[in-house]
Amino acid sequence: MRLWRVAAIVAAGAFLGLAWNAFGGRGIALSGNAYIKPGEDVVEIDAAEAKKRLDKGALFLDARPVAFYEMGHVPGALPLPEDDFDRAFTRLEPRLRNTLDIVVYCSGYGCEASHIVARKLREKGIHAAILHEGWPAWTDAGYRTKEGKEP
Amino acid sequence: MRALRHPAVHWLLGIALGAVFIYASIDKIEQPREFARIVYHYRLIGPTAALGFVLANTLAVTLPWIEALTGLLLIVGVWRREAALTAALLLVMFLVAVGWALAHGIDVENCGCFSVSGEGRAAGAKLILQDLGLLAVALVLAFVPPRAREVARVNERVRYAAPGATSK
Numbered sequence: 530m531r532l533w534r535v536a537a538i539v540a541a542g543a544f545l546g547l548a549w550n551a552f553g554g555r556g557i558a559l560s561g562n563a564y565i566k567p568g569e570d571v572v573e574i575d576a577a578e579a580k581k582r583l584d585k586g587a588l589f590l591d592a593r594p595v596a597f598y599e600m601g602h603v604p605g606a607l608p609l610p611e612d613d614f615d616r617a618f619t620r621l622e623p624r625l626r627n628t629l630d631i632v633v634y635c636s637g638y639g640c641e642a643s644h645i646v647a648r649k650l651r652e653k654g655i656h657a658a659i660l661h662e663g664w665p666a667w668t669d670a671g672y673r674t675k676e677g678k679e680p
Numbered sequence: 681m682r683a684l685r686h687p688a689v690h691w692l693l694g695i696a697l698g699a700v701f702i703y704a705s706i707d708k709i710e711q712p713r714e715f716a717r718i719v720y721h722y723r724l725i726g727p728t729a730a731l732g733f734v735l736a737n738t739l740a741v742t743l744p745w746i747e748a749l750t751g752l753l754l755i756v757g758v759w760r761r762e763a764a765l766t767a768a769l770l771l772v773m774f775l776v777a778v779g780w781a782l783a784h785g786i787d788v789e790n791c792g793c794f795s796v797s798g799e800g801r802a803a804g805a806k807l808i809l810q811d812l813g814l815l816a817v818a819l820v821l822a823f824v825p826p827r828a829r830e831v832a833r834v835n836e837r838v839r840y841a842a843p844g845a846t847s848k
Binding site for chain 1: 709710712713714716720721732733737740741742743744746747748753759763765766769822823
């Protein structure tokens with residue numbers, strides 16, 4: 530048994546992998562988020578899919594102004610209001626970067642806040658899906674909500 | 681135990697283990713983005729705020745090729761013992777990853793073992809048994825020398841020890 534050969538196998542395999550990634554034509558950016566495909570549009574999901582993701586531990590972000598959040602929000606959701614994005618983002622950044630599945634919602638019926646928040650997150654390399662029709666879709670489906678400042 | 685040292689058994693085990701490793705690498709080589717997402721799911725090496733995605737992505741693009749190369753060497757029988765040890769180390773790594781996921785209650789829907797598509801197998805007890813089985817094969821190939829090799833080694837020793845032979 531020659532241990533240097535084991536090291537050589539690993540090194541050669543790693544080299545091949547990096548070379549293939551660089552020149553094989555379907556490589557990924559090593560520092561990028563594999564959830565974000567270049568040119569891929571924002572993903573919109575419906576309430577049922579959102580509920581499924583919530584049950585699996587997805588992180589929900591409430592893009593509406595904080596006052597609306599306090600009146601009622603998806604249980605577990607954190608406030609990331611579009612009108613106060615930078616401050617809220619700084620506070621949430623570590624958590625967001627450690628979360629794979631993020632869903633953003635806003636007031637629904639053509640509200641823009643969730644799209645703006647999702648776009649800003651994308652610019653920072655964080656992928657978030659958007660709950661289509663937002664808050665009303667959630668309440669219309671009869672899913673649980675929560676009042677107050679606590680998530 | 682005697683049967684395990686038969687050269688033909690080694691030859692067969694090498695081909696079988698090699699085939700498993702090559703088969704496991706194909707889907708991941710074809711779809712690095714999907715495999716990277718599976719690596720994220722384990723939450724073992726990121727992505728984290730400190731490390732970003734680099735570590736997980738680098739593993740995702742290099743691991744399948746290390747598997748493929750290991751499998752190829754096992755099949756053709758070049759550096760077979762070292763390739764088997766590499767396979768054993770990889771399997772230990774997989775076991776650690778699956779154990780980690782189970783211990784932390786992370787629901788790894790698709791273990792990323794053979795396929796990166798959604799219909800893959802979940803990481804669970806069955807997977808651990810499968811990895812342990814493969815690990816046993818790899819360890820036999822790495823540490824139980826086939827008889828022919830043993831004979832050659834004894835001959836070598838005898839030659840060195842023979843009176844009149846020049847010592848090294």
